[in-house]
Amino acid sequence: MAVIESTHYVYTVQPGDTLYSIANRFGSSVSAIEQANSLYPPFTDPGLIFPGQLLVIPGGRFGFQYEVYYTVSPRDTLFSIAQRFSVSSDLLFGINSQIANPDFISTNQMIRIPAFIYEVTAGDSLSKISSQTGLSLDKIIKANERRASFSPDVLYIGYLLLLPLPASQNILVLRPLPGDIIQEGSFMQGMARAFEANVLYSILDTQGNLVSNEKSITARAGGPEYAEFSTNLQFDLKPSIPTGELRVYTRSANDGSIQDLVRVRVRFE
Known part of the structure; x- marks a missing residue:
């Protein structure tokens, strides 16, 4: 299992963003973001990103080792983020003590999410990763929807997948x-x-x-x-x-x- 045990961030591209500005914001690098999201030929033009895409950002200056954080975008709610990672909004609220009111989260707020990072290696497929981890294909696909260069049918070596952590209501x-x-x-x-x-x-x-x-x-x-x-x-x-x-x-x-x-x-x- 090619699990990456370091802090990562999930960020929704906003109008006016560039890979350089995103890398600078999170203390990462353009090359690291390009590799994590397969943002290079022949999959896409170098540096090409679009508003609304989700990027996984490696490393950074916030948080603690082995955790994944989600940066709240304007349309997000705690419920919609919880749905993406197949957990209850109660649980997501419960593991984020900095959130005072579950009905109100602010744009750019950092939320700890119940997920870990898997680096795609040669021979990987979603069905193989699902079999190895016991995580359903539906949950893996849902966690990675709107990801740059993500396809359920083709995985690129070095691509960083978001995998939900096992959870129940409580x-x-x-x-x-x-x-x-x-x-x-x-x-x-x-x-x-x-x-x-x-x-x-x-x-x-x-x-x-x-x-x-x-x-x-x-x-x-x-x-x-x-x-x-x-x-x-x-x-x-x-x-x-x-x-x-x-x-x-x-x-x-x-x-x-x-x-x-x-x-x-x-x-x-």
Whole structure:
């Protein structure tokens, strides 16, 4: 998996923008933006961009490592941004504490989005990436709509794809990423809105055998706040096949049923 673990930005081209002005704004470079979005011959004329296109901007001067930020454009709402990345507007609001009112976001405001960056390599296709990550084709395509040089049928080497992170209404899993290799002690991290801050996880192989029995994690705060949780994964059984699934969820206080289940496709060493 060619995942790029550094800060990136998603920006909608506005009238009057040039690659130079965009690069300068985000502390990036014209060449890096061209490579990330395949803005070079024979796919397009050098430097050719249009208002309304979405660009992925590598690097930059804001934020923290491994995060992706979306720059709000004039027509955006929190709901429309949440739809693009296949999450609820509640969750998007919950992971952005700087937003005071979910019904009001301002143009040029930076919003952390539940996505990660995948660099296309030789032999990649959307169906292959979908199979590796367990993310549906529809979700991958929706996240990349209006992207410069994006086509569901043809991927260019070096192109940076936006892939949505696994999430439910109340849980977002940040690590491991879909398709990651995990082992005993691997780091798991996410955010959850959970009753009494209690988050659960288990690990199964693709034959349905439990690699890790259900275990409890305590988030930093209970609902209605979305709060961070993290732990080092524990195995109860050595995996006998190379693929499996991490499940993160809560249980109903009424009947103990599983709620807010998030499935993350993983591999084992």
